[in-house]
Amino acid sequence: MLIESEKKHQNVVRRFFKWLRYRGAKTAAYDKKIVLMIVGLWVISSISLIVGGLGTPSGFGMVIDLVVYMTLHTVVFLTATFLGGFLLSLLYIPLPRLLLAALGYSSALTYYILSEANLGVLFSGVITAVWMGIALCLGLILVVIFHKIWSIPKKLGLVILPLAYILLIFLWSPTIEYDSITPTFSEKSYITPLAVPNPADEGGYPFKSFSYGNGEDKQRDTFNEDVDIVSDSVDASQFIKEWKDYREFFWGFDETALPLNGRVWMPEGEGTFPLVLIVHGNHSMEYFSDSGYGYLGELLASRGYIAVSVDQNFLNYSNWTGIPNEDMSLRAWILMQHLLEIKRFNETANNPFFGKVDLQRVSLIGHSRGGQAVAMVADYERWFSEDESVEGMTAIDVKSVIAVAPTDTQVDDMRAEPANVSYLTLHGARDGDVHNYHGDRQYSRVIIPNDSDLFKAGVYIAEANHSQFNTDWGRMDMRLPGGLFLNRQQLMPAAEQREVAKVYISAFLETTLNENDQYKPLFKDVRYGKEWLPNTQYVTRYEDASFYPLVNYNESNNKTVLSQYIISEGIGFESWEIESSVNRAGNTKRSKGMVFEWDDNAHYVMSLDDSLRESLSEHDFESMIVSMANMDRDLDENSHDFSQVPRVEVEFMTSDGISTRVDMEQFKSIQPSIFTQYTIHPWFDEIMREGKYEEAVEPVFQNYELPLDAFYEQAPELKLEDVTTITLYFSEGPGKLMMDNIGFNESE
Structure with a gap:
C-alpha cells in the first residue's frame, strides 16, 4: 500500500x-x-x-x-x-x-x-x-x-x-488660465528714474578668483587638489545625530569633520574691502549648488567687495539618505564658522585674505534655506548664546542681510528676529518651491531702531521663480519628474531674473556697506530703477527709522478704537474687520490689517485726538504712507480681468473746515493681484503635490506714498497738526483691500 x-x-x-x-x-x-x-x-x-x-x-x-x-x-x-x-x-x-x-x-x-x-x-x-x-x-x-x-x-x-x-x-500647448500682469513701468509716473550708474554694471576693480577648503573633497577638484587655501574642518556632531554610510562614502567625511569650502572673488588693490558671503539652499546633494552665484561674485568683486560663495552641499537632501537632522541650525552655524575662518585668514601672513577684509562691513546673502540661515546668523544669540565655538562673532559686524526666496520654519520653536541690521528680501510670484512669500514674514519681524540709518525692504517679482536665481539650478523649481509638469510660460528669461537680483543686491550693498545713499530711493519705489530693471510687475515694501506709524493694527483688536488716540468708522462697506494676513497655504503671517470690502463706494474715517495732533506738530513730515494688499482673489471669478482695480482717495479735514483730497492714483495705481498658474494645466494645480499649488494668489502688501505737498498745493493754509479726520474713500468696486500700515515719513 x-x-x-x-x-x-x-x-x-x-x-x-x-x-x-x-x-x-x-x-x-x-x-x-x-x-x-x-x-x-x-x-x-x-x-x-x-x-x-x-x-x-x-x-x-x-x-x-x-x-x-x-x-x-x-x-x-x-x-x-x-x-x-x-x-x-x-x-x-x-x-x-x-x-x-x-x-x-x-x-x-x-x-x-x-x-x-x-x-x-x-x-x-x-x-x-x-x-x-x-x-x-x-x-x-x-x-x-x-x-x-x-x-x-x-x-x-x-x-x-x-x-x-x-x-x-x-x-498639446499648455493651458494658461492666468497669463496677464500689469507691468510696473507702463503706468504714468511722477517719479524720474535715478540718474546714477546702473548698480548691475561691472565696476572698476580687477579681481582674482580662488578657493579655500580642507583639500579632501572627493567630488570636486576645486576643493581638493586644486584648492588654493587649506581651511580647517569643523565638528558638527552636536547637531547631527546620524550621518548615513552612503553620505560618508560619497563625501569622504562624517559629521565630525565637515569642511569649510568656499569660492572666492576678491578685488585687487590697496586697502580693505567689505565681505559678502553668499549661501545656497537645499537642492539635490549630488547636483552641486555653490558655483551658481558666480554671476554675483564676479559683479561684486568688480565693485570692490570680497564675495564668497559658501559650500553647504553636504547638508542638502539626497534621495538615498534624506537630509541631516537639525539642518537649519547647522546651516547657520556653518556660515558663522566660515566668517570666523575668514577672520583667521585675515590675520594670517602670506594668506590671500591677509589684511584685506573689513570685518566691520559684512553682509550675508542667502537663497532658499540659505535665506533663513542668514537671518538666523543675524540673530544668532537666540540659538547659539552658549556655543563657545562662535564666541568670535562679537568681533564681526554683520551690517545687512539679503534673503532670496527664503524659507522661514521654526527652529527650536523660534524664528529669527534680526535687529540692528538692514534687511532685503526678493521673491518670485512664480516660485514653485518656496511658494509662500516667507520673506514678507521675515520682513515683519525685522526691528528698525529709532535714530538709525538702517532700513528694510521687500521686492515681490511677478515673473520670477525659485531656481533661476542660481545658474546651476536651471528653470525647474522641482527635481524630475515633477519639474516637467511646472508651467514655465509665465517665467521671465533667466538672464532677466538674475538682472533683477544684480540690481537690487548691488544697490543694497552700496547703501548698507558703503553708505552710498544715492541708491536708497530704489527701495522706496521700484520705478526709480526703470532704466535698469525688466518691465514686469513689482510689489514693494520699505521702512526705515523715519517712519512714524499712525495706525498699527497688530496692536488693536477693536476696529473702532484703534488706540487711545484714534477712533475709526467704516461707512458703506459690505464688511470691515481686523484680520490676520495669510499666505498661500492659509498660514497666518505676523502682520494684521484692516480688510475692507465694498460694492460701489465706501469710506473709512479716522478721527485723531488732540494729543496725537500735538505730537504730529513736533515732526517735519514729507509724505504719507499707506500699505495695502489687493484681496481680489476673494471676489468672484469674473473680477479677475486685471483691468478692474479699485480707486482710493485720501482726504484731510481740519477742525475749522479746511479739507483737501488727493487721489492715490496720481502717484501710484492700486495694483491687481498677481495670479500664478504653477502647472501646465489649471486642474493640475488642484491635484499636484496634494493641492500645494491650488491657491493662485498670495496677497502682498504694497507701499503707496503720497507727498504731503500734494495736499498743501490744494490748501496752502493746511497744517498737519490741525487735521482732525483722515478719510479714505474707496470707489470703482467691487473691491477688497487689506490695509496694513498707515503713517508718515519724516523729511531726511
Missing part, C-alpha cells in the same frame, strides 16, 4: 509539472501577433526610468547612472513580463498575458517614480494612465507598421487614432 501511495503521489507531481510546462508553453498564446506592443511598453517605461533616474542621481555621474538603471530596468521588465504572463496563463486568462504583465510592471514603475516625487496619489495615477496610453498607442503603431500583409492604405488608416493620441499629448 505504501508503494502504491508513493506512486500516486509521484504521478500527481508529474502531472502538475506537466501542467505547468503546458501552461508555460501557452503563456504567449495571445501575444504572438502583438509582441511589438510589449516593445512599446519597454520604450515608454524606459523613458519613465530615465526621467526618474535623472532626478535620483547616485553621484557616480549621469552616464553611469543611466547605464546601471537601464540594465536593471530591462532585466526586471523581462522578468516581470514573463513571470506575470505565466501567472496569468495559470489562471487561464484569455487575454494577451505578456502584454498585460508588461503593462502592469510599466504602470507600477511609472506610478512609483511619480509618487516618490511627492506629486500626490491622484496626480500620479492620472499621469500614469495617460503615459501608459502613449505606450499602448506606440506599440500598436509598431505592430501595424511591421505587419507583412496589410496594405499601406490600411496601415495608414489603422495608425491614425493612436498617432493622433500621441501627437495630442506631445504637441
